[in-house]
Amino acid sequence: MKKSFIVLILIITAFLSSCDDLEQSVDSNLPYVEKLIIQGQFGINSRNLSVSVTKSLPPLEELTLEKVTIKDAVCKVYYKDKVMNLIHQGQSIYVSEDTLTLEEGVEYRLEVKWKDKVATASTTIPILPEIISVKEKKIRKWGFDQITYEFTIKSRDKGMIKISETDYNYSDYGFQLIDKIDNEYKIVLTDPIYDENPNNISFEMVLTDIQYYPYYQTRYEGDSDGGIFNNGGLNVEGNVKGNNVFGIWLGSNYLIGNIETYLK
């Protein structure tokens, strides 16, 4: 009888306890590794080189620009046989002291020093491909017949390419990998055209250093959108090297033209 009573008490206790919330806050700190965060992207038409230099914070800390901004980093860019100092301009941005003319095919090497951390990266503005031809192409998208244009290009350099209408060139999707030199590729405009007169359509071709590829593939990783199933625990891949540093340093080449010029 006594045993039965004990068992009964256990069962009642268990039922009551099992109603508790199974998601709970944890009073624990995650291990913290401070990282130097570098972000620099520039086009051939830029008059200055600029780079954002910040630091990371413990994962549970709220981010503010003030907390992450680093004002005392030493930033230099080496190119050809020259050195250009980048000076803190405000917020997290460091900008080159003097204006300069950037060139395709030239390597720009970045060096950022802050405390015991040294970040290095290099990028080369790739040479644009030759446009061999442009053809009008009818496609069916979202249930409608639409027009787009297919470019046939011959690569002169490796890189990540995107061709878009100049009015729609701000998004970061639609890049394609050019992984062979002297090879023909067919590139389609990223968005369908609504204006059927090619005279009215200008396009922008962007060719970014091929080091952009791993970043492009992983750029949506590491988002802090919460939940155990939303995050695979993968990091964005950059091309900045060094201990406890992360970031990108990439140069791009541009061409703006009119569809009509190349249309066959």
Next chain:
Amino acid sequence: MKYILLLIIWVLPFSVLSEEKYSISGIVNDDTSKEAIISATVALYNDSVINKDNFVKGAYSNKFGFYSLPNISSGTYYLAVSSVGYKIKLTKLTVANDDLRQNIQLESVSVMTQELTVTADRESSPTSSISSISISPSFVSKMPAFGGEVDIFRTLQLLPGIAAGSELSSGLYVRGGSPDQNLILLDGVTVYNPSHLAGFISSFNNDAIKDIRMIKGAFPAEYGGRLSSVLDLTMKEGRKDKVGGKAGISLISSKLTVEGPINENSSFMISGRRFYFDLLLGLITNDAPTYYFYDFNAKANYKLSDNDVLYVSGYFARDVFGVNENDNDDISVNWGNSTANMRWMHIVNPELFTNFSLVYTDYIFDSNIGEEDVIFNTGSRIRDIVLKGDAQYLAYDNHIIKTGADITWHNFNAKANFNESNINEADFLGEGNINTFDIALYAQDEWKATDRLDVNYGLRGYYFQQGNYLDIEPRLSATYLTGEGVRLKGAFAVANQYIHLVVRNNISLPTDLWFPSTENILPSRSYQGVLGAEMNIIDDTYLISLEGYYKKMDNLLEYRDDAEFTLGIPLEEQFTRGEGRAYGIELFLNKKIGNFTGWVGYTLAWTKRQFDDLNNGKEFYPRYDRRHDISVTLNYEFSDVWELGLAWVYGTGQAFTMPTSTYYWREDYDYYNDKYQFSDRNGVRLPAYHRMDLNFMYKFKAYNLPWVLSINIYNVYDRRNPFAWYINNEYDPQTGDYKKQLKQITLFPIIPTLGLSFEF
């Protein structure tokens, strides 16, 4: 004179042979059910006093209960036969100028004291038993079980060297290997994905199982095709004395087993189980998704003659999931295994035992998502047809030679298509079909080199058509019994695996595809070495065992970090190849006799993986790596009425990938997005896992039948074990701001359940 000499030389061999030698052989059965008894010890003595001085020779019954003692001179002997849970039986017999067939029937006894036996503890045990453990299904049934659902795999997870992937998984992670590296055999048939509820419950019904054997590594040449371990399950044959069975009901499922004679030469066993949580949920809400599973085991045998028995067995399991809205199934997912096996046991003569099998196995996964008029259908399927034969040659005193061959035809299929009712045909997006076959041959010798030294050596050869692979696997194991009663053990084995299960996020799901080796996907290969020692202590009531192992694995497969699961992209291109290694020591203390039985197991282990394309090429721990793993099991009979099963586990926290810092990332137009930098792959440890489960069993009689009421309490002290951690942005009503908060998901708090069963 010369002719006389020649005559003597010619006659001499015959005169030597004139001292004729005979065999004693037979089958060991249970005296009531007539089920064959596996691994019974058979020993022949000169006298009814059983001691070393009178010992002539010994043997073990095989999986069919058959034993053979060769090369016996004419005379009178005493045959002692014993097995776990049975009274020793001593039979006087006379060998008189002929082979003797002596079947033995053993009387079962209350086996509270002997439910679990490590095969290696038996005197003169076969060396194939290194790293081998045998557990009786009745012991499994007494262990605490989640929801009252007795689970063989969950009990095996309590053994040293075998880890649980997570609380959600019944998968067996044996000595650093993943669950697909385990060869799981049911009556000799390979079973793929043997789980229900997406891996939560193993799909084997304990009531239908007669024998459970686990070999944790360095297995002998008779087994192959997997890297890590062998789980060899034998189904009940069906009792031959009367129709009987067992029925059970718990909060989430019901099951029924019926067995009995068909006629004097044949018997059957059929067992079924149905998970009905969906029905209970349906009483509460109409919106709940439909989910249930069921499985059936069936076996029949027919004794054709004293030397021939035909067995037919089958196994069928299905999981069914559906979301029902507006009377249309928007989502329906089904998966499961079917196997069929026809086996012929044939005793050619007392020295040659054979069995031949024709096997069919079919694993199918099928999902339909969509409305009534347009359904997106995906599916995968593996079908194997196997023809195999094994032989045991028992003519030598100190050798048992085993050999065998099998040929397996595999068909792998994966498909995706839209079924549109208005066009009345399927729009196939893609379908992959691979047909291939493999051939395996083996030969092994269990050699008793001296009274103290046993050696098992063998070779296994493989040919896998896809990729044209031909591999030879050497296997060697040895035990040496010292004068102090310590059994020293050592083993080495090479194993290859040609069929791979590539799992996403370390969580095994029925959607995961088994993929064969191809020209690009090389076979996985493992090299494993084991060293150990064991001995019985305190009047043989305890067995203490210590084993150390090192396992190297090549050509392991994982999905690449940037794997794309878009239709049309060959899956093969999404894999990356790497290597692994695992090493550790296992301590096992097993109490076999007394009022309470059970064991304490401790494992100190390291499991590591290295892939050039993952974690920047750096070595990492898989999620299931446990530095320390402790398990305690206990079975205690308070009285004739009350019995207690207890299990307590402790394990180092899971390896987990977590953010180690947060940073601003400047997007277009000066917009800053906050992001996380994560640790190395599985570079952070969650807190330790520990839990105690209890099972109170109350035995009573009603309607002239024996009943057992089981009161299972899972997670008795309500430990909030972490399944996962994540960072959540929580709204703070006091400040009106969002604040980051580290959150923990716990799967199961304390959960009590009741179960009721009876036998008839």
